[in-house]
Amino acid sequence: MRRLVRACYTGAGGYSYAKKAEDVAREHGFDRVARLASNENHRPPSPAVLEAAAAALHGVNRYPDERASALVEALRRYHGDYRFVTGAGMDGVIETVIRTVVEPGERVAVSTPTFSFYGIAAAAHGAEVVNIPREEDFSVDPKKFVDGARGAKLVFLCTPNNPTGNSVPVEAVEEILEGLDGLLFLDNAYVDFADIDYRPLMRRYENLIIGRTMSKIFALAGLRVGYAFVPAWLEPFYNRAATPFALNSVSMAAAAEALTESERVQEARDHVLEWRRRFAAEVPLRVHPSDANFVMIDVAPHTGDEVVERLAAKGVLVRSCTSFPGLGNHAIRVCVGEDWENIRFIEAMREL
Ligand SMILES: *Cc1c(COP(=O)(O)O)cnc(C)c1O
Numbered sequence: 595m596r597r598l599v600r601a602c603y604t605g606a607g608g609y610s611y612a613k614k615a616e617d618v619a620r621e622h623g624f625d626r627v628a629r630l631a632s633n634e635n636h637r638p639p640s641p642a643v644l645e646a647a648a649a650a651l652h653g654v655n656r657y658p659d660e661r662a663s664a665l666v667e668a669l670r671r672y673h674g675d676y677r678f679v680t681g682a683g684m685d686g687v688i689e690t691v692i693r694t695v696v697e698p699g700e701r702v703a704v705s706t707p708t709f710s711f712y713g714i715a716a717a718a719h720g721a722e723v724v725n726i727p728r729e730e731d732f733s734v735d736p737k738k739f740v741d742g743a744r745g746a747k748l749v750f751l752c753t754p755n756n757p758t759g760n761s762v763p764v765e766a767v768e769e770i771l772e773g774l775d776g777l778l779f780l781d782n783a784y785v786d787f788a789d790i791d792y793r794p795l796m797r798r799y800e801n802l803i804i805g806r807t808m809s810k811i812f813a814l815a816g817l818r819v820g821y822a823f824v825p826a827w828l829e830p831f832y833n834r835a836a837t838p839f840a841l842n843s844v845s846m847a848a849a850a851e852a853l854t855e856s857e858r859v860q861e862a863r864d865h866v867l868e869w870r871r872r873f874a875a876e877v878p879l880r881v882h883p884s885d886a887n888f889v890m891i892d893v894a895p896h897t898g899d900e901v902v903e904r905l906a907a908k909g910v911l912v913r914s915c916t917s918f919p920g921l922g923n924h925a926i927r928v929c930v931g932e933d934w935e936n937i938r939f940i941e942a943m944r945e946l
Contacts, residue, residue: 602717609714610917613906624909628935631913633756633784633888635813635862636931643851647817650847658843665841668850669821676796676823679832682840684783684807684820688750689715691803694828694835695777696721696747703746705734707758707920709781712750727920732758732882736766740773749774752781754788757915757927759884761788764795771799779803779822786811786859787866788885793823800825810887811862812852817845869930877943888929890915891943897923901946908942910935 596604612631619627629636639647662680669678681687688711696702698720704712706725713723726742728734732755743749751770753762771778780792782804795802804823809815819841824832852858866887873889874881880892893901898914905912905926915925930936 607714609711612913613902613911615911618906618909618911622907622909626909627906628910628931628938630888630928630931630935630939631911632815633810633886633927633929634815635811635887636935637813637862639813639848639852640855640858642855643814643848646851647844647848650844654843656843657839658841658846660839662841662846665819665821665846665850668853672853673793673823676793677826677829678821679824679829679836680819680821680841680846681836682820682842682845683809683818684781684805684822685711685715686818686837686840687805687820687822688712688779688781689719690832690836690840691777691779691822692716692719692721692748694832701746703743703749703776705739705749705751705755707732707915707918708750708752709756709783710918712779712781713919716748725920728755728758732760734762734766734770736769736773739770743770743774743776745775747776748779749776750779750781752783753790753792754784754885756781756783756886757888757890757913757918757921757925759882759886759888759890761790761885764790764792767792767795771795771802774801777801777803779805781805783807783810784886784888787863787870787887790885796823796825800827803828808849808852811859812849813862814845814848814852817848819845819849866930869936872936873928873930873940876940879943888927890925890927892924893926894924896946898926899923901926904946905939905942908938908945910939910942912939 615627615629666678702716702721703724716723808819882890898916902914913927915921916923
C-alpha cells in the first residue's frame with residue numbers, strides 16, 4: 595500500500611528530531627542525561643500555570659473557544675494593542691499562514707541556513723521553495739535578500755536565527771520590508787533572549803507577520819502554543835484557513851496564565867544570558883555569538899554527528915547541525931539548561 599503515500603514522504607526527508615534522553619541514558623548507563631538539544635526551558639511551569647491548566651481540564655467535554663479570546667486578551671495585556679492569531683505551536687501558525695496565502699506551485703523563499711520546518715511545510719503544500727543563502731558570517735544582506743525573494747509570495751526570516759544564533763538588525767528588516775513583493779514571516783521564537791524589538795514595525799508595514807512561541811522562554815513546549823502578530827487584513831483569512839479548534843483549551847489557559855509571570859520570564863532570561871557568556875568563555879572551541887538560549891559551536895575538524903555521539907557517551911545530549919541545509923557538518927547546537935547540565939557539558943567539551 596506504500597504506493598498510496600506521496601513521494602515526498604516515501605524517500606528521506608521530514609523534520610529531524612533530537613535523540614531521546616531516555617534512550618541515551620539507557621544506552622550509556624546514566625541515571626540522568628543533560629538535555630541540551632531542543633532549546634527548551636529546563637524549568638517546569640509555575641504552580642499557578644499548572645492550576646490554570648488543571649482547571650481547564652474540568653471543561654474538556656466542550657470544544658475550546660475557537661477565537662482563543664482569553665489568550666488573545668492576555669497577549670494584548672502583555673504586548674499592547676496588536677492583532678494576533680494563534681495556533682498549535684508556532685509550527686501550526688507557520689502551516690496555516692502558508693495555507694492562507696500560497697497556492698500550490700507558487701514560490702516561497704527561505705533565508706538559510708535556518709530552522710527546517712519552513713521549507714518542509716511549504717514543500718508539503720506544493721510550493722516551490724527557494725533558498726536565499728546568508729553571508730559567510732550568517733548575517734543577511736538586505737539587497738541580496740530582496741533579490742533572492744523576487745516573485746515569492748511568502749518569505750521566511752528567522753531572527754535570532756536557529757541554529758546560528760545571530761539577529762538581523764531592525765533597520766535591515768525594514769529595508770527588506772520596503773523592497774519585498776510578498777509577505778515577510780519574521781520568526782521571533784528566541785527574541786526574548788535578545789535585546790531587539792521588531793514589534794513597532796507592525797505599526798508601519800502591511801506585509802509583515804511576526805511569529806512567536808510559548809515553547810521557549812515561557813516553558814510550555816509540551817502544550818504546543820504559538821501565535822503571531824498579523825496585519826489586520828490577514829486575520830479573517832487566516833482564521834478561515836486554520837484547522838478548526840487547533841489550539842486546545844488546556845494549552846490556552848496555561849499560556850494565558852504564563853503571560854502574566856513577567857518575573858519568571860526575567861529570571862529565565864538572566865539565567866540564559868549568564869550561561870551563554872560562560873559557554874563562550876569556557877568551551878575551548880569557536881562558539882558563535884548568540885542572541886538566543888543556545889549557542890552554535892564549530893567542532894571542525896570533527897563532524898557534528900561525531901561530537902554528538904561522543905557527548906552522548908558522557909551523558910550530554912546536544913544537537914548536530916548536519917541536518918540544517920547549507921551549514922556543512924562541523925557544528926553543534928547546545929542550549930542552556932540547568933546548572934548541573936551546563937557544567938557537565940563544559941567539562942565534557944574540555945575532555946574531548
Ligand atoms: C522552536 C521553534 C519554533 C516553533 O516552536 P513551537 O514549539 O512550534 O511553537 C519556531 N521557530 C523556530 C526557529 C524554533 O526554533
